[in-house]
Amino acid sequence: MLRTVFCLCVAMTSMAPVTPLHAQEGHPLVGSWHGDWGPAESLDRKDLTVIMDWDGTSVTGLVNPVTDRAGLENARLDSSDWTVHFEVDLRSESGGTIRCVADGRLDRLGSDRRTLEGTWVCGDLRAAFRLTRDRDY
Amino acid sequence: MRYRSLALSVLLLSAGPAAAHHSFSAQYDADQPVGLTGAVTKVEWNNPHVYFYIDVLNEETGRIESWAWEMGAPAVIQRSGWTRNSMKIGDLVTVEGSRAKNGDTHGNARSVILVRTGERLGAGSSQGVTP
Numbered sequence: 001m002l003r004t005v006f007c008l009c010v011a012m013t014s015m016a017p018v019t020p021l022h023a024q025e026g027h028p029l030v031g032s033w034h035g036d037w038g039p040a041e042s043l044d045r046k047d048l049t050v051i052m053d054w055d056g057t058s059v060t061g062l063v064n065p066v067t068d069r070a071g072l073e074n075a076r077l078d079s080s081d082w083t084v085h086f087e088v089d090l091r092s093e094s095g096g097t098i099r100c101v102a103d104g105r106l107d108r109l110g111s112d113r114r115t116l117e118g119t120w121v122c123g124d125l126r127a128a129f130r131l132t133r134d135r136d137y
Numbered sequence: 138m139r140y141r142s143l144a145l146s147v148l149l150l151s152a153g154p155a156a157a158h159h160s161f162s163a164q165y166d167a168d169q170p171v172g173l174t175g176a177v178t179k180v181e182w183n184n185p186h187v188y189f190y191i192d193v194l195n196e197e198t199g200r201i202e203s204w205a206w207e208m209g210a211p212a213v214i215q216r217s218g219w220t221r222n223s224m225k226i227g228d229l230v231t232v233e234g235s236r237a238k239n240g241d242t243h244g245n246a247r248s249v250i251l252v253r254t255g256e257r258l259g260a261g262s263s264q265g266v267t268p
Contacts, residue, residue: 032178032190032226034203047201049192051178051226065176065227066192066201134179134190134203 027054028109029077029084031136037120037129050086050131063088070097082106084116098123104131112136161235161263165245169236173204174252177228182221185210187261189224191232193242206232206246209261217259228253235264 029052038045052061052072061072068090075086083105092098104118112135120129161167175191187208192201208214224230229252237243246260 034201049178049201049203053226062227064192064201065178066194069176069227136181 027059027077028082028106028114029059029075030054031112032134033116033131034134035116035129035131038127040128048129048131059086061086064090067091077106082109084118090122092123102129104129161245164237165235165264166238167235167264169238170233171236171244172231172233174229174231175204177224177226177230178203179226180224182211187211187214187219189246191230202242204232205241205243206234206249206260207244207263208246208249209263213261214259217261218256219258223258224249224251232260234260234262 031052033050033052035048036045037048048063049065050061050063050072051065052059052075054060059072059075059077061075063070063072068088070088070090073087073089075084077084083103085101085103087099087101089097090100100120100122102118102120104116106114106116108114112133114133116131116133118129120127173191173193175193177189178192179188179190181188187210189206189208191204191206193204194200195202211219231250231252232244232246233248234244234246237245245262245264247262247264248257249260250257
């Protein structure tokens with residue numbers, strides 16, 4: 001009986017590192033993020049997908065891969081206050097492109113479903129954006 | 138007694154992957170075939186199933202939907218020609234498969250066409266393999 005209990009303890013101890021390993025995700029911006037931007041609580045909010053990666057020196061990425069397929073520019077994270085800045089050229093309604101600038105702050109850092117919320121400025125338009133990182137499975 | 142303890146330990150250690158494995162009919166509806174084209178946003182090359190996610194423009198609502206697609210195990214789909222680099226973030230793909238029973242934007246992929254090359258790859262679907 002004692003031997004069984006001992007073996008059970010060894011087995012459970014050997015499984016213990018599994019959970020912390022899932023929590024080690026590297027750079028907090030890496031992943032795919034879904035959300036929207038526009039006037040608060042409005043039906044006119046536009047869908048926003050941002051996919052970010054870290055190449056060891058800078059944050060790279062892709063915005064709205066279906067509709068805009070625009071590359072992320074000047075993306076940076078300030079780890080002293082978890083603020084995030086990035087810029088992207090999206091398609092304008094007139095058919096050209098318009099520079100959009102996002103400044104936000106990371107929240108729920110301990111979760112894979114962390115959030116990024118802040119201000120979205122597209123030309124003369126200023127609105128709020130919110131993004132949630134897709135879950136890790 | 139020693140063997141019983143060892144067997145119990147092995148059983149405990151294998152519990153995780155076993156819980157993630159399931160039959161096709163438990164989760165997907167073969168009578169709800171789906172064919173969608175979208176852009177890849179995430180690929181998870183894991184056992185027991187490779188998952189990938191695509192953004193799809195819903196033409197009726199004008200909204201973007203994120204669809205999750207289940208494929209076979211890495212070893213299974215590699216035999217169909219897949220490599221880890223077959224599908225990259227942002228790639229456009231057309232997926233054919235069956236939708237989840239609960240109506241979520243989630244499905245079991247039968248085949249994937251890489252729009253960039255036109256190549257069609259089997260997705261190692263569990264349809265017809267598991268009950």
